[in-house]
Amino acid sequence: MTEFLQQLLNGISLGAIFALIALGYTMVYGVLRFINFAHSDVFMVGAFVGYYIGRHVPEHTLWGGFLALAGAMAVCALLGVIIERLAYRRLRGSPTLNVLITAIGVSLLLENLGQFFFGATPRPFPELFPVTTFIVGGVYVSSNQLVVIGVTLGLLLALEFIVHRTKIGTAMRAVSLNPKAASLVGINIDVVISFTFALGSALAAAGGILYALNYPSIDPLMGVLPGLKAFVAAVLGGIGNIPGAALGGLLLGIVETFVNGSADWSSYKDAIAFAALIIILLFRPAGLLGRFTTEKV
Amino acid sequence: MPSLRSRLLPALVSFVCGAAALAADDPIRIGEYGAFTGKDADFGIAARKGVILAFEEANATGGVLGRKVELLVEDNQSKQGESATIAKKFVSRDKVVAVLGGNLSNHSLEAAPVFQNAKIPMVAITSTNPRVTEMGDYIFRVCFIDPFQGAALAKFAKDTLKLQRVAVITSVNNAYSVGLSKVFREKFTAAGGVIVADQKHNEGDKDFRAQLTAIKAAGAQAILHSGNYTEGALICRQARGLGFTGPLFGGDAWEGPELVAIGGAAVEGTYYSTHASAESATPAMQGFVKRYRARWDGEIPNATTTLGYEAALLLFDALKRAGTTESKALRDALAATKDFPGVTGGITIDAQRNASKPAMIVVVQDGKFKFVEAVQP
Numbered sequence: 169m170t171e172f173l174q175q176l177l178n179g180i181s182l183g184a185i186f187a188l189i190a191l192g193y194t195m196v197y198g199v200l201r202f203i204n205f206a207h208s209d210v211f212m213v214g215a216f217v218g219y220y221i222g223r224h225v226p227e228h229t230l231w232g233g234f235l236a237l238a239g240a241m242a243v244c245a246l247l248g249v250i251i252e253r254l255a256y257r258r259l260r261g262s263p264t265l266n267v268l269i270t271a272i273g274v275s276l277l278l279e280n281l282g283q284f285f286f287g288a289t290p291r292p293f294p295e296l297f298p299v300t301t302f303i304v305g306g307v308y309v310s311s312n313q314l315v316v317i318g319v320t321l322g323l324l325l326a327l328e329f330i331v332h333r334t335k336i337g338t339a340m341r342a343v344s345l346n347p348k349a350a351s352l353v354g355i356n357i358d359v360v361i362s363f364t365f366a367l368g369s370a371l372a373a374a375g376g377i378l379y380a381l382n383y384p385s386i387d388p389l390m391g392v393l394p395g396l397k398a399f400v401a402a403v404l405g406g407i408g409n410i411p412g413a414a415l416g417g418l419l420l421g422i423v424e425t426f427v428n429g430s431a432d433w434s435s436y437k438d439a440i441a442f443a444a445l446i447i448i449l450l451f452r453p454a455g456l457l458g459r460f461t462t463e464k465v
Numbered sequence: 466m467p468s469l470r471s472r473l474l475p476a477l478v479s480f481v482c483g484a485a486a487l488a489a490d491d492p493i494r495i496g497e498y499g500a501f502t503g504k505d506a507d508f509g510i511a512a513r514k515g516v517i518l519a520f521e522e523a524n525a526t527g528g529v530l531g532r533k534v535e536l537l538v539e540d541n542q543s544k545q546g547e548s549a550t551i552a553k554k555f556v557s558r559d560k561v562v563a564v565l566g567g568n569l570s571n572h573s574l575e576a577a578p579v580f581q582n583a584k585i586p587m588v589a590i591t592s593t594n595p596r597v598t599e600m601g602d603y604i605f606r607v608c609f610i611d612p613f614q615g616a617a618l619a620k621f622a623k624d625t626l627k628l629q630r631v632a633v634i635t636s637v638n639n640a641y642s643v644g645l646s647k648v649f650r651e652k653f654t655a656a657g658g659v660i661v662a663d664q665k666h667n668e669g670d671k672d673f674r675a676q677l678t679a680i681k682a683a684g685a686q687a688i689l690h691s692g693n694y695t696e697g698a699l700i701c702r703q704a705r706g707l708g709f710t711g712p713l714f715g716g717d718a719w720e721g722p723e724l725v726a727i728g729g730a731a732v733e734g735t736y737y738s739t740h741a742s743a744e745s746a747t748p749a750m751q752g753f754v755k756r757y758r759a760r761w762d763g764e765i766p767n768a769t770t771t772l773g774y775e776a777a778l779l780l781f782d783a784l785k786r787a788g789t790t791e792s793k794a795l796r797d798a799l800a801a802t803k804d805f806p807g808v809t810g811g812i813t814i815d816a817q818r819n820a821s822k823p824a825m826i827v828v829v830q831d832g833k834f835k836f837v838e839a840v841q842p
Binding site: 170171174175178179182283287288289290292301303308310382383384385387393424425426427428429430431434435438 | 502503504506507542543637662663664665666667669671672674675676678679681682695698699702706707708723726727729
């Protein structure tokens with residue numbers, strides 16, 4: 169029982185990070201109907217910004233940790249806006265495939281720039297937050313796992329609030345529903361889309377830092393695998409749907425952890441995760457929470 | 466047609482002779498490939514520093530066979546598939562006489578067939594998987610092989626650490642790790658120990674909590690991780706985070722400054738087996754450590770560095786005995802190496818083209834690597 173609870177906790181903390189990255193995929197898809205493959209590399213940049221800020225703030229302090237988190241989110245929000253302005257805006261209205269290929273190009277560009285500037289050697293990531301381990305009924309809970317779950321939950325609620333309770337959120341949903349009609353009623357589409365990218369990239373940066381806190385070795389290709397998993401999580405939950413992305417991330421993290429913990433099946437963990445995806449999509453083609461007609465942001 | 470051939474042949478012969486005459490004044494070109502960037506870069510960089518020192522010393526004393534030796538270095542970026550491309554480049558463009566490297570067995574296994582086909586002798590530095598030299602009679606190595614290392618680790622776990630119940634974590638797509646785990650499992654069980662959990666991960670994985678939770682639940686006293694230091698350091702951290710207090714140990718792929726940089730306090734008291742220790746008291750080793758520290762800003766050489774240096778010395782020795790850079794003669798000279806002093810002790814190349822020596826067990830203490838004992842299974 170203790171082992172089961174421990175694995176469940178391991179799975180939830182892994183899934184929370186997938187969920188955080190998945191939110192960024194799903195939001196950009198919701199508004200623009202395209203997959204921003206550069207998202208996982210913004211995640212990497214976020215971790216590196218956190219690394220550099222982390223060298224200038226004291227380790228093991230709450231304010232230092234949140235400063236690095238906020239700094240990385242701000243830098244990546246700007247990066248997201250710049251990427252959209254330079255790479256995607258000109259392609260708006262062109263076939264989806266063109267934008268998709270451009271996104272892959274931006275992704276490779278970021279990875280190679282990362283290797284050029286940061287070097288390909290993995291670096292140890294500083295311990296930004298105070299680290300303690302709690303033992304609850306035989307289950308070991310590290311404070312970093314709690315930070316991951318807490319920050320993900322907080323950002324998820326903030327996102328729900330922004331999308332459903334604010335003016336810009338209403339504008340985002342309007343653009344998502346019908347861009348032309350939205351601009352006819354006076355919504356500045358450029359601003360809305362820039363904001364979407366800023367928000368999504370900030371979430372990626374937060375994901376990057378939380379990931380690096382739990383797995384403190386960072387390199388320019390660190391985003392590739394979690395990015396892929398998060399994309400799967402977004403599709404699993406119903407791409408374009410915010411609670412769906414969170415649910416998909418959690419499910420994927422938990423399934424992967426339990427498969428990993430069983431000695432006989434652990435080499436097939438990716439195969440099993442993807443098989444689960446295929447089966448769910450066979451029965452619910454729009455994902456767990458996705459509906460074809462629902463409003464999507 | 467005979468007339469054409471008779472006219473062409475002398476021209477060809479004179480061209481070849483001309484090229485040979487030119488080559489006599491040129492430096493002897495030797496290639497080195499390895500992981501100099503990327504996740505396994507510690508191995509490559511360490512080995513290259515030893516190799517560079519050997520080349521500089523050789524050139525300072527008049528070179529080899531009266532010619533300078535030139536080192537051509539290619540980086541495989543720790544990526545699978547790159548080593549074979551580099552090997553082809555060395556063969557067709559650089560026309561090297563011999564090759565040093567690689568470090569990881571996976572990389573050596575990719576490059577070895579290319580060198581074997583081109584009949585260019587390759588001396589692997591830290592590739593301990595047995596299959597590496599089985600690729601052909603032009604492939605050598607200066608280190609022990611996994612069956613030997615696995616047996617040494619099993620003996621250390623059983624006799625020195627007095628362990629009874631051990632868990633094994635294997636990196637499934639790493640040839641070295643799979644081989645090492647297999648031998649350890651056999652030898653440790655044969656000695657009366659029990660493998661309580663057999664867990665796996667993929668290269669580049671970062672989350673091992675699931676495997677470690679299962680291991681803890683299985684009641685293991687200690688954990689053997691047979692993969693590389695990047696994963697090893699994270700495993701140590703996560704194991705301590707989950708409240709696992711027993712010792713962790715690994716093979717020679719655990720060696721590297723990154724183990725401590727990433728692992729921090731969690732790698733304190735962990736053990737690994739390796740090829741050489743700078744604390745070994747032999748005059749040859751101490752002389753090397755002194756020269757090495759003078760060259761590289763006081764840095765203490767690790768086993769990979771020592772093997773890189775020895776690989777270069779072994780090659781120079783074979784070149785001298787062969788008296789030529791011709792590949793067949795060089796291969797035969799390498800194969801005939803017997804009791805070459807080197808740094809770590811008499812190196813004899815056996816019939817399988819391996820060099821066998823005792824394994825050194827090292828412990829991490831206060832962030833430094835301390836020599837524990839030499840194990841000969």
